[in-house]
Every structure is written in structure tokens, then in C-alpha cells.
Amino acid sequence: MPCRESEGTFELAHYRREADDLRAVIEHFSSTNRVIPGIIRHSKGGWSVLMYASKYDVCTVVNVSGRYDLKRGIVKHLGEDIMQKLGENGYKDLKDENGGASYRVTKECVMDLPNTNMHATCLHIDKDCKVLTVQGSEDELTPVKEAYEFAKIIPNHKLRIVEGAGHGYITHQAELASIVLEFIKASLEQDKPASS
Template identity: 50%
Template sequence: MAQQHRVIIQNSHGEKLVGILHDTGSSELVIVCHGFQSSKDRIPMVNLATALEKEGMSVFRFDFAGNGESEGSFQYGNYRREADDLRAVVQHFHGKEHTVTAIIGHSKGGNVVLLYASKYRDIHTVVNISGRFNLERGIEGRLGKDFLQRIKQKGFIDVQNRRGKIEYRVTEESLMDRLTTEVHAACSAIQRDCRVLTVHGSMDKIVPAEDAVEFSKSIANHVLCIMEGADHEYTAHQDELASVVVNFVKANLHLHKDTTEPQLCRKPDRGGRSCL
């Protein structure tokens, strides 16, 4: 059993990032990143950490600034700044008892780990779970069709929940941060010695599965897994998601001398689900 420790890391803006270290005693450390308006304690992050821990790997899951227990105010966009948060985490562990060997991100966190890989190039195993390739899509659903006109006039848009309570404010600056984050350019900049896995659910209603295909076209060393029937949160597919991710990470760690191609995406067994 791994020992769990609460770890606080300061980012480049002086904000404290809060995370949980699952320390198995292994020097190999995997970092797990959450998505939009999420946290380290959401089910996909906890389940992935537990699955990796069972395989003997140490894991760190943390909250980006402005999310969960971490300091800072929540900001729409912020992709590049969250990549810098991840940088602070990697540097914290660098040269200590652990060596960061893989980074995993779900949803927006998937974009963050790819941006990190394109910029810093010191991690060679990356897992993008349900990231969004086309960042222009999905905005109307949250902000309304006339979002550009409204934000130009007022300078911000307050996003409300069904009860009319304001959940967060989108400023023009934060909106433009999202619209000017060039995913294709970042993916093309990822070096060939960085192995990338993209996992995406075929029934994802938040980010369409065709975005996963675009990642596969833009990243040189890439494995694509479309999980049949899975939604954005992998509600009924947590075990399958964990299996695919763990197998990929294990195959690329120095812990495993076997260099054969991992069997990540199988043909459906009778009565089972498929990963195509």
C-alpha cells in the first residue's frame, strides 16, 4: 500500500498548489492533471492514481491554481498558465527521491500536458484523455451564440448555473487566452521521442471524438484509442480507462524491459465493450 502525503508546491506566481502524493517507494512518478472546473479529487483522477499505485508506481495528483484547494482565482482559459503550474510541480520533484516519467491529463488537463510537452520536452510519456483539439468549439454552449459581441461591449460574461447563481466570470482577456492557444502548433512541436496516447470516448457529448483523430494527425509519435460507449467522464468505463492508461505508461517506463507494442485497443470480446 502506498503512503499518501499532502504536498504543497509554490507556482511561479507565488500561489500554493495543493496535491496528494501516492508514494509507493518507487522513484518513478506519474503526475495526474484534472480538467476544467475540476479537482484532484474527482473520480477519474483518483481512480487513475489508484490503478497506477497498484502497479507499484508513485503518483501525484494536484489542483491547478484557482481550483480545488489551491490558491488563486479561477480563470477561464489559462491553458498556458496551467502548463506553467505543471512545470512548477515537475521541478519540485526533479532531483529528489522521485523522477517524473509520465504526465496524464483529463479534458482540459489533456491540453495542458500536451502544451507542456511541446514547450519543455523533458517528459517522454504523455497521456491526453478527452482533450479538445478545436478550442473554438464548446464556447457557445457555455457563453451563448453572441458571446464575442457581448464580451466586447461589457468586458466580461458571468456564467450562471441553472439556479441563476454565478459560477465564474469570463473576461475578454481570458477568452482570448483560449482562442489564441494554438493546439495544432503545440502538437506539431512535440518531439518524436515523446510518446503520446490519446484516449477518447465515442459517446463524449462535451468534446467530440473527432478531436481525438485530429490529435493523431498532428503528433508524430502517437497512439489513438477511441473507447466505445464511453462518455466524457468515463462514467461506466473507469476500469477500462485505467487499464488502457496503465498499460501505456508501464510499456514506456524503464521498469519494463519488454519493448513490444502494448495491446491497448482490443477487438470487442463477446459481451464486452470495445476500445477501437
């Protein structure tokens, strides 16, 4: 199913809930004897896979364009007077960089942001978990400097910058796919037991 075609409202925040939802999906597939070689998510999903890796055992994680400083991101989009801008409805729908699918920012989401510290989260990722962060050099939603913050604190981390790519990797999808596949294949090779 393509991104955002599932039911429900796509909201900002609730990263712990998303990590727990991801856990339920992984447990389901694992119970059917499917091998989960790693988890990959983009943008907001990058935060939830890192949150997942800080809570649960996982060998390989790919964070594509996930933001390091969550509060700075919402302030950038809505300004310092966030709560007033959410208005009487208590929410505001935002469009992505291409004017496409939106996500909802609610008062509850904004109040959850101070409780989500990506620095502390990343410090809890096991040193054996292999993490790749991929970031577009021209990403206007998640500045490239955010990716370098992950590289500073996650112990078993690789960083790849895709030159010229924006947040959606519209003209760089083949390069993105190649980077991710190369990382996962290398990770699987490392995890193979030594032959006797």
C-alpha cells in the same frame, strides 16, 4: 487531493500558465529524487499537458478528452455572442455534463483562445515523446472527431476510443485506468536502457 479541491478559481484558457505551473510541480518532485514517468490530465488539462510537451522535455503524455479546436468548444457552450453573454461581471460559470463542479469563462479567457493554436502546439512535440489520447465515444463536451485530429499530427501518438464513455468516464473508469496504465508501462519498458 481530488480534482478541483485546490484553492483558486478553475478558469478556461491560460494554457501556457498551466503548462508553466505543471513545470514547477515536476521540477519540485524531480528535486526530491522522485521519478516522473509521465504526465496525465483530463479535459482542459489535456491541452496543458500537450502545451507542456511542446515546450519542455517529457517522455510520456496522456491526454484524456482534451479538445483540439478550443474556440469551437467555447462557441458551442456560449454561442457566437460570447462577449455579450459574459455580461457586466465579465465572466460566466459553466457546469460540467453532470451538473457538477463549474468552471469560469472570463473575457480574458475568451481573448486568449485565438492565441492558443493546438495544431501549432502539437507540431512542436518532440518525436520521441510518447503521447496517448483517450476519448469517449459518447463525449458531448469533446466530440470524438477532435481526438482524430491529434492522431493526424502528433508523430509518436496512440489513440484509444472508449466505446460508450462520456466526458467523465463515470461508468468506464476501470477501462480508462487500464488503458492508461498499459500505455505508461509500455512506455517505461521502451525507455529502459538495454542491458549489457
